[in-house]
Amino acid sequence: MPACPDLGPKPRLGYIDSLIDRAAERRNDHVGLAALMADPHSGVYVIGGDLIVTRRCGEGGDPLFTPAQARALGDVRETVFLGLVDGAGRFGFGIDQARAEALESREDLLVRDLRSIAVQGLVAHDHLATLAEAKALLAWHARHRFCPTCGTPSRPVQAGWRRDCPQCRAEHFPRTDPAVIMLTIGGDRCLLGRSHRFVQNFWSCLAGFVEPGESIEAAVRRETVEEVGVACGRVAYFASQPWPFPMSLMIGCHAEACTTEITIDPLELQEARWFDRDEVALMLTRRHPDGLVTPPSTSLAHHIIRAWVEGEAAPF
Amino acid sequence: MPACPDLGPKPRLGYIDSLIDRAAERRNDHVGLAALMADPHSGVYVIGGDLIVTRRCGEGGDPLFTPAQARALGDVRETVFLGLVDGAGRFGFGIDQARAEALESREDLLVRDLRSIAVQGLVAHDHLATLAEAKALLAWHARHRFCPTCGTPSRPVQAGWRRDCPQCRAEHFPRTDPAVIMLTIGGDRCLLGRSHRFVQNFWSCLAGFVEPGESIEAAVRRETVEEVGVACGRVAYFASQPWPFPMSLMIGCHAEACTTEITIDPLELQEARWFDRDEVALMLTRRHPDGLVTPPSTSLAHHIIRAWVEGEAAPF
Numbered sequence: 354m355p356a357c358p359d360l361g362p363k364p365r366l367g368y369i370d371s372l373i374d375r376a377a378e379r380r381n382d383h384v385g386l387a388a389l390m391a392d393p394h395s396g397v398y399v400i401g402g403d404l405i406v407t408r409r410c411g412e413g414g415d416p417l418f419t420p421a422q423a424r425a426l427g428d429v430r431e432t433v434f435l436g437l438v439d440g441a442g443r444f445g446f447g448i449d450q451a452r453a454e455a456l457e458s459r460e461d462l463l464v465r466d467l468r469s470i471a472v473q474g475l476v477a478h479d480h481l482a483t484l485a486e487a488k489a490l491l492a493w494h495a496r497h498r499f500c501p502t503c504g505t506p507s508r509p510v511q512a513g514w515r516r517d518c519p520q521c522r523a524e525h526f527p528r529t530d531p532a533v534i535m536l537t538i539g540g541d542r543c544l545l546g547r548s549h550r551f552v553q554n555f556w557s558c559l560a561g562f563v564e565p566g567e568s569i570e571a572a573v574r575r576e577t578v579e580e581v582g583v584a585c586g587r588v589a590y591f592a593s594q595p596w597p598f599p600m601s602l603m604i605g606c607h608a609e610a611c612t613t614e615i616t617i618d619p620l621e622l623q624e625a626r627w628f629d630r631d632e633v634a635l636m637l638t639r640r641h642p643d644g645l646v647t648p649p650s651t652s653l654a655h656h657i658i659r660a661w662v663e664g665e666a667a668p669f
Numbered sequence: 670m671p672a673c674p675d676l677g678p679k680p681r682l683g684y685i686d687s688l689i690d691r692a693a694e695r696r697n698d699h700v701g702l703a704a705l706m707a708d709p710h711s712g713v714y715v716i717g718g719d720l721i722v723t724r725r726c727g728e729g730g731d732p733l734f735t736p737a738q739a740r741a742l743g744d745v746r747e748t749v750f751l752g753l754v755d756g757a758g759r760f761g762f763g764i765d766q767a768r769a770e771a772l773e774s775r776e777d778l779l780v781r782d783l784r785s786i787a788v789q790g791l792v793a794h795d796h797l798a799t800l801a802e803a804k805a806l807l808a809w810h811a812r813h814r815f816c817p818t819c820g821t822p823s824r825p826v827q828a829g830w831r832r833d834c835p836q837c838r839a840e841h842f843p844r845t846d847p848a849v850i851m852l853t854i855g856g857d858r859c860l861l862g863r864s865h866r867f868v869q870n871f872w873s874c875l876a877g878f879v880e881p882g883e884s885i886e887a888a889v890r891r892e893t894v895e896e897v898g899v900a901c902g903r904v905a906y907f908a909s910q911p912w913p914f915p916m917s918l919m920i921g922c923h924a925e926a927c928t929t930e931i932t933i934d935p936l937e938l939q940e941a942r943w944f945d946r947d948e949v950a951l952m953l954t955r956r957h958p959d960g961l962v963t964p965p966s967t968s969l970a971h972h973i974i975r976a977w978v979e980g981e982a983a984p985f
Contacts (some may be wrong), residue, residue, distance in 0.1 A: 369884045375891060486882025493881065496839070497817040504815035504822065514880075523812070527881045531847040531918050563918055564830075565809065565843045566802025568685045569909040575691060590906035593885040602847050602879055604920075 357664035358634040367471045367651030368595050371482035373443060375436040380512040386434055389442030390420050397423035397444045398435075398480075398487045401453025402495070403466045405476075405484060413475040414463035416484060420444070427452040431494045433513030435486050445487030445513075447494060467597065471651040481651070485597040490514075492599035493527045500525065530601045533572045534560035536657045537583060538669055539610035543633060543661055544581065545647070546617070546625035554644045556628075556636065558654045560603070573608050581625045582616030585609060589667030591660060594653040605653045607661060609669035634662050673980035674950040683787045683967030684911050687798035689759060691752040696828040702750055705758030706736050713739035713760045714751075714796075714803045717769025718811070719782045721792075721800060729791040730779035732800060736760070743768040747810045749829030751802050761803030761829075763810060783913065787967040797967070801913040806830075808915035809843045816841065846917045849888045850876035852973045853899060854985055855926035859949060859977055860897065861963070862933070862941035870960045872944075872952065874970045876919070889924050897941045898932030901925060905983030907976060910969040921969045923977060925985035950978050 379385055389395050396417035399406040406426060407414025418426070423446050431447035457464045463475065467488055471481055490513060500507045500518035507516040507525060516525045536558050537544040545556040561576035563569060570588040577585050587609040596603045617625050628636075635641040637659055648654040660666050695701055705711050712733035715722040722742060723730025734742070739762050747763035773780045779791065783804055787797055806829060816823045816834035823832040823841060832841045852874050853860040861872040877892035879885065886904040893901050903925040912919045933941050944952075951957040953975055964970040976982050 368882070369887065371882070371887060375880070377895060482882065486880075489881035499815060499817050499820035501813040501815050501817040501841075504820040506820065525817075526846075526878070528844055529847055529879055529881055530842075531845055531879075562842070563845055564691070564802075565805035565845055565916055566684070566687070566798065566911045566913060567918075568911055569918070569920070571685065571687060579693060595882045595884055597882060600881055602883075602885070604885070 358631065358662060360634065360637060360659060360663060363659070364650035364655075365478060366592070366594060366653060366656055367478075367481045368485040368597070369482055371486065372438050372479055373436040373483050373486070374438070377514070380434060380514050386512055389434075390444065392442060393419045393421070395420055395442035395444060396438070397446050398484055399423050399426050399446050399448060399453075400488055400491050401427070401448045402450030404450060404453035404464050405467050405470055405488070406448075406453055406456055407463045407465070407470075407476060409461055409463040414465075414470075416476050416480050426456060431491055431509065431513065433487065433490045433494070435483055438483075443483060445491055447491040472649045482595070485595045489529070489595065489597040489600040490527055492597065496599075497525065497528070528600060531563040531569075532560055532596070532601045532603055533563060533569055533576060533606060534558050534603050534654055534657065535573045535577065535588070535606040535608045536661055536666070537577055537581075537585060537608045537610050538661060538666065539583075539613050539627065542627040542629050543658070544583065544610065544615070544625060545628055545633075545658075546581065547623045548621070549623050551623070555646055555648070557648050558657055559625075560654075563604075569604055569606070573606050577608060580618050580621050582612075582614065584611045586611045587667070587669055591657050591666070592653060596653075603653050605657045607657065607666040607669070630662055633658060637662060674947065674978060676950065676953060676975060676979060679975070680966035680971075681794060682908070682910060682969060682972055683794075683797045684801040684913070685798055687802065688754050688795055689752040689799050689802070690754070693830070696750060696830050702828055705750075706760065708758060709735045709737070711736055711758035711760065712754070713762055714800055715739050715742050715762050715764060715769075716804055716807050717743070717764045718766030720766060720769035720780050721783050721786055721804070722764075722769055722772055723779045723781070723786075723792060725777055725779040730781075730786075732792050732796050742772060747807055747825065747829065749803065749806045749810070751799055754799075759799060761807055763807040788965045798911070801911045805845070805911065805913040805916040806843055808913065812915075813841065813844070844916060847879040847885075847920060848876060848912070848917045849879060849885055849892060849920050849922060850874050850970055850973065851889045851893065851904070851922040851924045852977055852982070853893055853897075853901060853924045853926045854977060854982065855899075855929050855943065858943040858945050859974070860899065860926065860931070860941060861944055861949075861974075862897065863939045864937070865939050867939070871962055871964070873964050874973055875941075876970075879920075885920050885922070889922050893924060896934050896937050898928075898930065900927045902927045903983070903985055907973050907982070908969060912969075919969050921973045923973065923982040923985070946978055949974060953978060
């Protein structure tokens with residue numbers, strides 16, 4: 354086997370390594386939470402649908418407001434307690450997406466979607482994990498204001514970590530959708546695909562949701578057969594990442610291909626093909642002669658692909 | 670390090686290694702599905718809440734009915750298409766739990782909860798994975814008959830794999846809750862706990878749900894601190910298992926303990942303590958002098974614990 358390309362220092366994955374203590378025991382402490390909410394040392398993220406509101410600060414933004422500043426930005430639809438950072442409270446305020454869009458015209462504010470913020474590094478890296486927590490939780494509230502069991506409007510309790518139904522008494526917890534994202538490896542090559550929604554020249558790992566009654570490993574095999582017709586044998590877990598678009602948990606794997614012929618599902622993919630290590634190294638470092646690229650380093654796909662290029666994937 | 674005990678051949682984990690082809694492309698093929706539903710070669714699992722209805726067969730049960738036989742067992746609240754086994758259709762029929770309870774009195778039927786069926790080996794092992802698929806999907810329907818976004822009764826589509834809202838047009842997909850289950854390892858010992866709901870002398874891994882905005886590794890560390898006050902460093906993925914009680918995905922890990930002092934959360938746990946390898950080997954093989962036991966081999970906890978005893982866990 355030829356030597357693996359050296360790609361230099363590893364960039365940081367986004368949305369992980371949160372500095373927060375979620376302090377779940379405080380979620381029912383109404384007096385303590387009210388005190389934190391009145392404390393100007395508490396920090397609040399303000400989110401309207403996909404948009405994060407930040408205070409413009411050089412080329413980027415500071416995403417933390419005091420509770421009073423945050424309230425002044427718009428009607429708060431939902432408040433969630435995220436936890437404590439160095440003893441200071443952290444909250445998420447949900448406002449309407451239309452209100453967040455209206456704030457885009459203010460010169461003192463920078464309003465962007467979280468994906469752009471992460472990829473362009475518009476806020477300090479340490480905020481990404483807490484923003485992921487806030488965004489996923491607020492997205493759940495926005496889509497779950499009614500009890501799915503009986504249809505009655507439900508009420509947030511536990512500082513935003515549960516919704517209770519006053520009618521049928523059902524307790525509903527935040528939803529997180531597990532999804533697999535995998536690099537399929539066949540000999541010295543790996544398989545990358547292009548979804549219809551990808552920008553030109555962008556290639557990535559295959560991915561899909563884990564279905565009911567399915568293990569991670571089974572989901573990797575099923576998705577790979579469904580999307581490209583390639584059968585997989587061994588599956589090796591690599592790493593995981595919260596993915597708040599809107600509320601997934603990405604479970605990253607390498608998979609061993611047992612067949613090589615590709616038959617794409619045209620509803621899911623536009624293209625898929627095998628790539629050798631040197632070509633992928635050029636894509637990762639944005640030096641490919643045809644301009645082909647892989648996902649940015651904030652995403653798990655980048656790290657799954659890179660680990661294989663650098664010879665750190667499971668040796669199938 | 671002393672030699673690891675040899676516990677003999679590994680038992681099979683439950684609910685995995687499904688023989689089914691989920692054939693997702695057929696979920697919208699109404700004509701094809703109607704033909705399968707009329708075909709006496711198709712097999713139907715009949716489930717009422719927690720209870721699986723089977724045809725008594727020696728000491729155990731046969732969980733497959735023809736569509737006509739299944740319909741005769743009770744009013745079908747929900748029908749889901751599970752996939753194909755050797756070309757034959759497999760469906761799940763949801764009936765009311767009260768109806769399933771009433772069927773317990775019939776001498777030709779064996780009606781039991783899925784956990785008992787798995788642990789006691791009451792059906793052929795290969796059915797467990799398909800029963801997990803059916804039970805998780807039907808449990809989702811039973812609790813999600815209304816659109817959580819607007820409160821309107823929703824309609825099952827895609828052969829039971831989606832519910833659509835006729836009012837706000839939202840599409841809702843089956844829910845699967847990712848949960849971590851971990852064995853914390855400190856030097857030559859591992860940490861086991863007893864939940865309040867466990868039967869006497871039963872000890873197991875700690876476990877908990879992955880929260881929004883959290884990686885698998887972060888969830889392992891947070892749950893371990895919350896439940897026993899032990900800080901963890903490295904986390905190594907071991908294996909996963911669908912856990913249809915009612916609709917979880919168990920993600921099994923080994924974790925490296927960085928501290929040893931245990932402070933239990935009395936709301937979550939009754940007891941927790943460190944065990945050495947030899948004592949755990951006796952618990953796994955049901956030879957412990959005080960009758961202490963670990964979970965049965967159908968559960969992922971058994972295999973996580975056993976891998977550590979046999980020296981196959983990540984070497985922290």
